[in-house]
Amino acid sequence: MAIFPRSLPTLIALAYAVLVGQPAVSQTASRRLAVLGFKGKIAGDALDTIADAVRSGAVEGLAGSGVQVMTRDNMLVLLKAMGKKECTEGDCEVETARNIRADFAVSGSVVQIDSAFVVTLKLHETKGGSLLVTDQIEGKSQGDLLRQLGEHGRNLVTKNLGSRPAPPPNPSARPEDAEARKTVPPPPRPATQPVRGCAANQVSICGGTFSMGDDELDAGPVHQVTLAAYCMDKTEVTVAAFLACVQAGGCGAPSTTVEWKDYAPEDKTKWSQFCTWGKIGLDQHPINCVDWNQATGYCQWTGGRLPTEAEWEYAARGSDSRNYPWGNEEPNATRLNACGSECVSMGRQRLDESWKSMYAGNDSWPVTAPVGSYGKGASAFGVLDMAGNVWEWTADRFAAYGEEPVTNPQRSKPEAARVIRGGGWNDDDPARVRAAMRIGLTPGVRIFDLGFRCARAAKM
Ligand SMILES: [Ca+2]
Numbered sequence: 001m002a003i004f005p006r007s008l009p010t011l012i013a014l015a016y017a018v019l020v021g022q023p024a025v026s027q028t029a030s031r032r033l034a035v036l037g038f039k040g041k042i043a044g045d046a047l048d049t050i051a052d053a054v055r056s057g058a059v060e061g062l063a064g065s066g067v068q069v070m071t072r073d074n075m076l077v078l079l080k081a082m083g084k085k086e087c088t089e090g091d092c093e094v095e096t097a098r099n100i101r102a103d104f105a106v107s108g109s110v111v112q113i114d115s116a117f118v119v120t121l122k123l124h125e126t127k128g129g130s131l132l133v134t135d136q137i138e139g140k141s142q143g144d145l146l147r148q149l150g151e152h153g154r155n156l157v158t159k160n161l162g163s164r165p166a167p168p169p170n171p172s173a174r175p176e177d178a179e180a181r182k183t184v185p186p187p188p189r190p191a192t193q194p195v196r197g198c199a200a201n202q203v204s205i206c207g208g209t210f211s212m213g214d215d216e217l218d219a220g221p222v223h224q225v226t227l228a229a230y231c232m233d234k235t236e237v238t239v240a241a242f243l244a245c246v247q248a249g250g251c252g253a254p255s256t257t258v259e260w261k262d263y264a265p266e267d268k269t270k271w272s273q274f275c276t277w278g279k280i281g282l283d284q285h286p287i288n289c290v291d292w293n294q295a296t297g298y299c300q301w302t303g304g305r306l307p308t309e310a311e312w313e314y315a316a317r318g319s320d321s322r323n324y325p326w327g328n329e330e331p332n333a334t335r336l337n338a339c340g341s342e343c344v345s346m347g348r349q350r351l352d353e354s355w356k357s358m359y360a361g362n363d364s365w366p367v368t369a370p371v372g373s374y375g376k377g378a379s380a381f382g383v384l385d386m387a388g389n390v391w392e393w394t395a396d397r398f399a400a401y402g403e404e405p406v407t408n409p410q411r412s413k414p415e416a417a418r419v420i421r422g423g424g425w426n427d428d429d430p431a432r433v434r435a436a437m438r439i440g441l442t443p444g445v446r447i448f449d450l451g452f453r454c455a456r457a458a459k460m
């Protein structure tokens with residue numbers, strides 16, 4: 001009989017016992033929070049420094065709460081014991097956290113825009129894989145950012161995992177003060193409140209205020225918009241998802257032809273070949289050639305609705321009102337599916353068209369791409385394909401913006417046209433895939449590069 005146990009599970013248990021100070025499996029073990037490595041392309045070891053600031057805040061906030069914050073060293077040793085590496089691309093935070101048996105995890109991504117930094121924090125519950133809350137912090141410099149991150153890290157965990165002791169009652173408070181307080185409206189919920197009620201294929205987006213519109217795109221005036229929390233589909237609705245609605249009797253089968261008053265008969269033939277419904281191998285491609293009512297009907301069947309224009313723009317631009325979902329850098333073949341060299345070649349071969357390309361290189365998909373193919377094009381909230389692949393219907397009518405700040409705007413003026421957003425696979429002009437670009441189309445139009453995604457209000 002061996003003196004030292006050699007099985008992998010036992011070694012892992014030993015690693016936990018040594019590093020965490022308790023058995024790996026214990027009914028009495030405290031819950032653990034891991035602050036994972038942050039993602040982002042910034043210089044040197046700044047990502048580690050930023051994550052460390054958040055971790056320090058979490059340690060401070062969770063002291064005495066029964067939730068233990070794992071050290072970075074412990075996390076790495078446990079990963080090694082599992083034969084795993086920390087994954088740094090895509091949606092793998094929960095997987096990493098489960099590997100080290102953390103009950104909760106904070107993940108983060110950092111985007112640098114000139115000398116400013118934007119950090120998005122996410123708090124995950126790992127057992128069920130749910131995203132509890134997101135938070136976004138902007139700093140004008142790294143030093144400025146670090147000063148804020150400790151506080152945000154502390155608040156993120158204490159508001160959702162720990163419980164700060166309630167402040168003692170103020171014995172000097174006069175009765176009339178209490179009466180006066182009753183008449184003061186409660187403050188708006190902070191951006192770190194949990195967002196609930198989202199479907200598994202949706203991203204939860206905390207409420208916030210942002211600058212909507214872009215005068216460069218003739219999409220002004222720029223104005224302040226405040227939104228309540230909501231849920232947004234992470235990707236465009238796929239052919240397979242629409243098929244499920246049809247099979248369940250919730251939707252009629254979409255047509256396989258385009259429809260627009262400006263199409264000549266030969267145009268209809270030319271463009272209808274790109275409708276995705278019923279084509280072999282396109283199950284995970286976006287459904288297109290659907291009109292506004294078909295899109296609305298599908299979203300209602302899922303228990304949701306089309307996003308308002310403001311919800312769509314905030315999901316794409318975040319609170320820093322960037323030009324594109326990924327930031328302010330110009331589009332390239334790794335960030336979206338628009339018209340690259342592959343699309344120019346296809347147009348020449350199949351249609352005898354001489355198209356231009358939006359960027360150098362081949363983005364791999366001459367027509368539609370499977371949804372979610374461009375992780376590098378994700379918005380700050382992790383929403384995919386907001387630029388390119390297919391344009392997307394929104395709920396709103398195409399009406400001019402006002403200059404005044406607005407809250408949860410819904411444009412219901414009698415204009416017939418509905419707003420579409422985001423650009424599509426056939427676009428060659430970067431302005432068309434800017435996150436603030438808006439175009440109005442009548443609801444009955446069906447186009448080869450127009451689809452949709454759904455949203456719903458969050459339960460708070
Ligand atoms: Ca393409």
Ligand SMILES: [Ca+2]
Pocket residue numbers: 236385386387388389390391392422423
């Ligand atoms: Ca899109």
